[in-house]
Amino acid sequence: MIRRIALTVALFACVLICNPVTAAETNSHPAVPDGFKPMFDGKSLDGWKVMPESAAKAWFVKDHIIVGEGDKGRSYLTYHQGDIADFEMILDYRFPGKGNSGVSIRAQDDETGKRKFKSYHVDFGHVGIGKQVLGAWDFHTPNRREHACFRGDRLVINENDEPTVTKIEDAITLEEINKGGWNRVHIIARDNNFKFYINGKLSSEFTEHLPKERRLDKGMIQLQLHDPGMIVEFKDLYLKVLDD
Template sequence: MLGNTIFSLLGFIVIGGIGLLHAGEDAKKNDDGFESIFDGKTLDGWEEMPSLARKAWSVVDGMIVGEGDKGRGYLTYSKNKEIANFELKFLYRFPGKGNSGVNIRARVDKTGRRKFEGYHADIGHVGIGGNVLGAWDFHTPGRREHRCFRGDSLVIGKDDKPTITPLKDAVTVKDINKGGWNELHIIVNGNRFQFFLNGKPSAEFLEHLPEAKRLHSGMIQLQLHDPGMIVHFKDIRLKLLK
């Protein structure tokens, strides 16, 4: 009888341990399908590109810190460098002035014009202007760099001609926390690109260019643009879409 009791207890402990293990694994993913890609302690899973002698990126108090005086460049999510369709969310903060953003579907620029080519979601300090804060840039050699500022909905035709209309209920400067934390949310699905700030649409575009002129997959990169600037990132979450 005692043996059976001990056996039952051992079985309970083993099964319980397995359950806790799976619970720990599932904790990385939320019910909404997002997975944390920054552990809050290290830069594991991230790569500085180009590699700099003075490391411009570090982790302080649970956040990624980019320091412009240590070099201009990018912090690349290195666990998957061929990401196509996805949602990305994170919190960012500029203690002072600064210019940053996110490269998506990024690749090494073989023309040498830039370090990388890609679609670029711009962020910056409040006051930098709508052509940066909340805008899309097109760092793609061989095609036009269209305007897609905060408040714009852009459609790029097959002939590379743009059509811009106002974005309904777009975010304004009043919705952005100056010097504090703000949430960025990007949705990329096929040829549609959406950019939200603090839950409100900021800029979007839809491109109908021939497939050979479009970027279909690539890296996600956080940008460090200017000397003297500091930018903070935390709570970085990614959801891959089919």
């Protein structure tokens, strides 16, 4: 009997070792990273605001997860804590099916009327600006050039808004992104430099040298729901505002 129990324990231990379960694959709540504060209480959308208000039913909380479920059109869940300039943000996202989403940063109302908001946007989508869209920086800047900065790109924008693109060594690959499962995103916005990491590896980066009056210096943080009929999920969202 003792031998049988020992064998059972050994087999169970082997299963755990051979099939490790990460925090991103469960509903566990990992410790808050040093220096970061939670953006989501796990129970409600307190501290967040849906834009436009007509899309309020598209965003809700289920099983400690923020869910965006598209019905009529594009909407944003905005972190309602004022305009933010320099920061680091960590979150986990998942698409149960196909979809297009992301995080808009330094978002501001678009005075041109071409978009609802102008922003710099990290893209999680599988459709949109090109085959490398998943892991790209997307420029929602209708009053200036809307650059391409795809997964694996390091973009430098000079003072005349002209781009130079080089490749990132050891950038994350599509195969390293968990399709249909949870992925961890880390965004760093510091002055004129912007980095986008997925699962601990740099995906894309840009630096801009435009005059300050032509840059987006601060603004809202927004989770995006891009298309009707899609679902995107977020959890474990943390923010660290960086000092000047």
